[in-house]
Amino acid sequence: MTSSQFCRSLPKSPRWEAAQILPLPAPQPLGPGQRSETIRRANLAAIVTEVHRHGALSRSEIVTRTGLTRGTIRGLIGELTHLGLVSEGSVAALGTPGRPSSLVEPRRLGAVVLGIEIAVDSVAVAVAVVGFGGKVLGTVRLDRPRGRTSVDLTISDLFEIVEGLLERTGTREALVGIGVGVNGIVRRSDGMVHLAPNLDWREVPLGELLAEALGSTVPLIVANDADLGALAEHRRGAAVLADNVVYLTGEVGVGGGVIVDGRPLCGVAGYAGEVGHMPVNPDGVACHCGSFGCLETEIGEGALLVRAGHAASDGRSAVDRLLVEAAVGVPAALSALETTGRWLGVGLATLINVFNPEVVVLGGLFGRLYPFVAASMEAELDRRALPPSRERVRIVQSELGGDATLIGAAELAFEPLLSDPIQWTQSRVAPSIPRAI
Numbered sequence: 001m002t003s004s005q006f007c008r009s010l011p012k013s014p015r016w017e018a019a020q021i022l023p024l025p026a027p028q029p030l031g032p033g034q035r036s037e038t039i040r041r042a043n044l045a046a047i048v049t050e051v052h053r054h055g056a057l058s059r060s061e062i063v064t065r066t067g068l069t070r071g072t073i074r075g076l077i078g079e080l081t082h083l084g085l086v087s088e089g090s091v092a093a094l095g096t097p098g099r100p101s102s103l104v105e106p107r108r109l110g111a112v113v114l115g116i117e118i119a120v121d122s123v124a125v126a127v128a129v130v131g132f133g134g135k136v137l138g139t140v141r142l143d144r145p146r147g148r149t150s151v152d153l154t155i156s157d158l159f160e161i162v163e164g165l166l167e168r169t170g171t172r173e174a175l176v177g178i179g180v181g182v183n184g185i186v187r188r189s190d191g192m193v194h195l196a197p198n199l200d201w202r203e204v205p206l207g208e209l210l211a212e213a214l215g216s217t218v219p220l221i222v223a224n225d226a227d228l229g230a231l232a233e234h235r236r237g238a239a240v241l242a243d244n245v246v247y248l249t250g251e252v253g254v255g256g257g258v259i260v261d262g263r264p265l266c267g268v269a270g271y272a273g274e275v276g277h278m279p280v281n282p283d284g285v286a287c288h289c290g291s292f293g294c295l296e297t298e299i300g301e302g303a304l305l306v307r308a309g310h311a312a313s314d315g316r317s318a319v320d321r322l323l324v325e326a327a328v329g330v331p332a333a334l335s336a337l338e339t340t341g342r343w344l345g346v347g348l349a350t351l352i353n354v355f356n357p358e359v360v361v362l363g364g365l366f367g368r369l370y371p372f373v374a375a376s377m378e379a380e381l382d383r384r385a386l387p388p389s390r391e392r393v394r395i396v397q398s399e400l401g402g403d404a405t406l407i408g409a410a411e412l413a414f415e416p417l418l419s420d421p422i423q424w425t426q427s428r429v430a431p432s433i434p435r436a437i
């Protein structure tokens, strides 16, 4: 996958949504100079993306992964070295005779991003500083008291954490982007949070407010937390080798993200992947989204607890007790989990039939429930999913667990750099850079 395939942040134009249905202007022929510059930028982006995602690579591996010639990458790597994004040093242990190949390694302080998570179930905010290549350089998670979820207080808390973290890690000058994950319906183009019910936020221009509060001029992109979880598992977690992925997560609410052909599925404005609000039960109960019988009302934390005789609001500690009861064979707990597993199978059968994924990653509540619900979920999938799709899919637990959104936010923040390192460097580096084709 190339970075240009990625569903990036859209320009901050209020007319963008209308503009994108207009026919594109006819492409103008490029002159030889423009063509060579376009190719050079694309080649640099390809190398930067590979080194960021995979870590140290030999020149031979870069040739294989990018399809570029050895001669081409020589100059480009020199350019990236000069820019401080990569270094070449230790020699790759090839294990075969022939000329040794030096390793091209990401310089983690060559560019850093901030990943920010505004969580709802724990009412926490978390910030990570992540270096080029994906190394987490520092993290702060602040558990906040219930009631401290207003927009102003959230931004104030984040400001304090960000300032402290940038200072402590000495990374302020290397900052190239900020990614923010929030549990809500988010417009990617400008970071408008239309609705975050568990925070009681409506029409909050979070992108604008945060950029202003942090006083930052680097790109700041806001996205749905489950979409970022999907991105993180695809880039760094349980679905690294898969290009077609469905990610399902949740606690009180149920969210998801979908990767299709290596690209996050965003929809026209960034709202795609709200699998928790997929209607599954015509006789189901009311959902906070305004509909009823949504997948969330059948497999969310509240539904599980009510089935086991608890109050829906008893929360995560009650789920933990329920799992302990199930482990020792308490019938009410086993029955509640069996029913939840069946509804999980119903929802996943639809997603598998529609998206034909290689991997389904279960995060959050569903990662924890998996050992207890696997049998009833699989049985439902056997009954409902189309056999050719069912046979190809693996269902796995999240590898990144509670860090998925934060890591996904950081990956999103790296996207502008990965898709056009030259644009980034031109704003940061004096124009005396040796060029290569």
Ligand SMILES: [Zn+2]
Residues within 6 Å of the ligand: 276, 277, 278, 287, 288, 289, 290, 291, 292, 294, 296
């Ligand atoms: Zn709903």
